[in-house]
Amino acid sequence: MAFDNDKNTIERDETHEMISSEKVDGTVVYNRDGERLGTIHHFMVGKRDGRVRHAVLSFGGLFGMGERYHPLPWDVLTYDTEKGGYVVDLDKDRLEGAPSYERDQEPAFDRAYNEQIFGYYGVAY
Amino acid sequence: MAFDNDKNTIERDETHEMISSEKVDGTVVYNRDGERLGTIHHFMVGKRDGRVRHAVLSFGGLFGMGERYHPLPWDVLTYDTEKGGYVVDLDKDRLEGAPSYERDQEPAFDRAYNEQIFGYYGVAY
Secondary structure, X not given: OOOOOHHHXXXXXXXXXXXXXXXXXOOXXXXXXXXXXXXXXXXXXXXXXXXXXXXXXXXXOHHHOOOEEEEEEHHHOEEEOOOOEEEEOOOHHHHHOOOOEEOOOOOOOOHHHHHHHHHHOOOOO | OOOOOHHHHHHHHHHOOEEEHHHHOOOEEEEOOOOEEEEEEEEEEEOOOOXXXXXXXXXXXXXXXXXXXXXXXXXXXXXXXXXXXXXXOOOHHHHHOOOOEEOOOOOOOOHHHHHHHHHHOOOOO
């Protein structure tokens, strides 16, 4: 908000029940060691029930070799007000081995794929 | 997708269980008479349960006098594949009288405000 400084905005936001998709997109995701894993690029919403299922992490890849998208189950993300980003219990190796795709090769996000993602992160779909 | 034409993309998307927040943002919203009401600017997500509660309609206003945001309950929107946009049973007068705010004056989206919006559109919160 134009009339708040950043700190107030974050504190006030945390008292909200809701968050804007605009504020989620671009938010940094860290692991528990404080390593930066990437940023949230967009998220995937169930059409019928309107539930956010995946936050899609944009991950630059090694040696700048092209951006990859890693869908993460929404429930594995925790917002950390001090860091100003999401924290997930995930090391980089595990993220690199996770289901992912290139920008122009978006998968179908059908039930089988969604279950695959949730299964990888140990979350019930 | 780069390798599909628009028609195929829309048809294939409609078989998906999910939609990307990127594709929702900017989508045109029509009423049942085919009038263009505005476009979806972003949406509001419940932090605890990850449910999309409101699609926030960007509405140019009369005589170009400033953009206003009108939160609509997600459930009142229906995607129309032929129009390539959402359809809502709402005339312009009713939209103009609905809860809305200016870009720099985002409300708290607390329970009272959310219930006010859902109540206006006759949807249980």
